[in-house]
Amino acid sequence: MTESQGTFGRISVFEDFVGPDNDLTWGAGTVHVGQLGFVSVNEGSFEWTIDEPGGILGVTTDTGDNDNAALMAGTFKPADGGCVMEARFKVDSASLAAINCGFTETLALDTPVMPFEYATATAAYNGSGGMVGMGYDPDATTDDWQAFAGDAGVAAGTLTRAYATLTADEWQVVRVEIDPNGDARCYVGSNGVGEKLKLVKSFTTPVTSTDVFYAFLMVENRSAAARVLEVDYFYVGANRDWTL
Numbered sequence: 341m342t343e344s345q346g347t348f349g350r351i352s353v354f355e356d357f358v359g360p361d362n363d364l365t366w367g368a369g370t371v372h373v374g375q376l377g378f379v380s381v382n383e384g385s386f387e388w389t390i391d392e393p394g395g396i397l398g399v400t401t402d403t404g405d406n407d408n409a410a411l412m413a414g415t416f417k418p419a420d421g422g423c424v425m426e427a428r429f430k431v432d433s434a435s436l437a438a439i440n441c442g443f444t445e446t447l448a449l450d451t452p453v454m455p456f457e458y459a460t461a462t463a464a465y466n467g468s469g470g471m472v473g474m475g476y477d478p479d480a481t482t483d484d485w486q487a488f489a490g491d492a493g494v495a496a497g498t499l500t501r502a503y504a505t506l507t508a509d510e511w512q513v514v515r516v517e518i519d520p521n522g523d524a525r526c527y528v529g530s531n532g533v534g535e536k537l538k539l540v541k542s543f544t545t546p547v548t549s550t551d552v553f554y555a556f557l558m559v560e561n562r563s564a565a566a567r568v569l570e571v572d573y574f575y576v577g578a579n580r581d582w583t584l
Contacts, residue, residue: 344582345582348580349579349580349582350577350578350579350580351416351576351577351578351579351580352575352576352577353375353376353413353555353574353575353576353577354375354573354574354575354576355373355374355375355376355573355574355575356394356395356572356573357373357374357388357395357396357397357571357572357573358394358395359374359395373386373397373411375413376411376412376413376574377411377412377413377449378399378409378410378411378412379409379410379412379447379448379449379450379452380401380402380407380408380409380410380452381402381404381406381407381408381409381451381452382401382402382404382407383402384399384400384401384402384407384409384566385399385400386398386399386400387400389570394572395572395573396570396571396572397570397571398568398569398570399411399559399568399569399570399571400566400567400568401559401560401561401566401567401568401569402561402566403561403564403565403566404561404564405561405562405563405564406560406561406562407560407561408452408453408454408558408559408560408561409558409559409560409569410447410452410556410557410558410559411427411556411557411558411571411574412447412554412555412556412557413425413554413555413556413574413576414552414553414554414555414556414576415552415553415554416443416552416553416554416555416576416578417549417550417551417552417553417578417581418518418519418520418522418547418549418550418551418553419520419522419549419550420520420578420579420580420581421520421578421579422517422518422519422520422578422579423443423517423518423553423555423576423577423578423579424515424516424517424518424575424576424577424578425441425442425443425515425516425555425574425575425576425577426513426514426515426516426573426574426575427441427513427514427557427571427573427574427575428511428512428513428571428572428573429441429511429512429557429569429570429571429572430508430509430510430511430512430569430570431506431508431509431559431567431568431569431570432508432509432567432568432569432570433508433567434478434483434505434506434507434508435478435483435508435562436478436561436562436563436565436567437478437559437560437561437562437567437569438454438457438475438476438477438478438479438559438560438562439474439475439476439506439512439557439558439559439560439569440454440455440456440473440474440475440556440557440558440560441473441474441475441514441516441556441557441558442471442472442473442474442488442514442516442526442555442556443470443471443472443473443516443518443547443553443554443555443556444467444469444470444471444473444553444554444556445467445468445469445470445471445547445551445552445553445554446466446467446468446469446471447467447554447556452558453466453467454466454558454560455467455471455473455490455556455558456471456473456475456477456488456490457475457477457479458475458477458479458480458486458499459477459479459480460479460480460481461480461481463488463495463499465488465490465491465493465494465495466493467493468492468493469491469492469551469553470489470490470491470492470496470546470547470548470551470553471488471489471490471491471547472488472489472490472496472516472518472524472526472543472546472547473487473488473489473514473516473526474486474487474488474502474514474516474526474527474528474540475488476506477562478562479562482501483505483506484501484502484503484504484505484506485501485502485504485505485506485512485514485528485530485540486499486500486501486502486540487499487500487502487526487540487541487543488526489524489541489543489546489547490546491546491547491548496543496546496547497541497543497544497546498541500526500540500541501540502528502538502540504528504530504538506530507530507531510530510531511530511572512528512529512530513527513528513529513530513537514526514527514528514529514557515527515528515529515537518547518549518553519549520549521545521549522545522546522547522548522549523542523543523544523545524542524543524546524547525539525541525542525543526539526540526541526543527539527540528540555574555576557569557571557574
């Protein structure tokens with residue numbers, strides 16, 4: 341039987357946060373901000389940044405050590421024609437906050453866990469599903485962005501440094517692409533790499549392309565104090581599965 345198809349095969353999510361709202365305190369469970377979903381460990385708050393142009397969302401975590409907050413969209417299947425996500429953001433502390441940005445198959449919608457963590461010189465790939473993206477963790481011996489990929493709790497490719505140390509209150513851009521066959525590429529842009537996007541790592545089939553993934557951006561405390569993640573934009577491009 342031929343499946344029904346319409347005009348809109350391309351899925352696009354672009355949230356520019358240009359519709360300021362009153363400050364919002366969240367609790368348990370998933371909430372929405374514009375076109376994106378949002379989930380966190382413990383409470384926190386949103387606040388629109390109005391002293392900078394272009395629409396910026398400020399996300400403040402709760403005050404416990406390892407409290408986190410995640411913006412997300414999905415799910416998307418790379419096999420349907422590939423998928424890409426890109427986000428521009430900054431954080432108020434480079435020494436007390438970890439960041440993950442990319443695609444993850446596993447993302448708990450009640451108490452989310454950072455997919456990729458790096459302490460001293462040991463990487464942890466959390467969750468049972470695939471993941472690919474850029475990660476920064478101040479618990480590492482050398483602070484730097486790293487391109488990561490994993491599946492079923494283990495690495496699915498070699499970690500690769502960007503040689504672009506994150507600086508507090510400095511805009512960062514991360515872009516992650518997954519091809520229909522599961523190949524993936526990770527980019528970062530910041531002053532540390534000359535501002536424009538730099539290809540950090542190309543992975544060969546690190547994930548199963550028929551699996552479905554969330555696009556996500558997550559911040560996590562590395563101390564018992566609130567952290568602030570400011571997000572300028574969040575983009576996802578993917579394709580519809582007409583066979584469903």
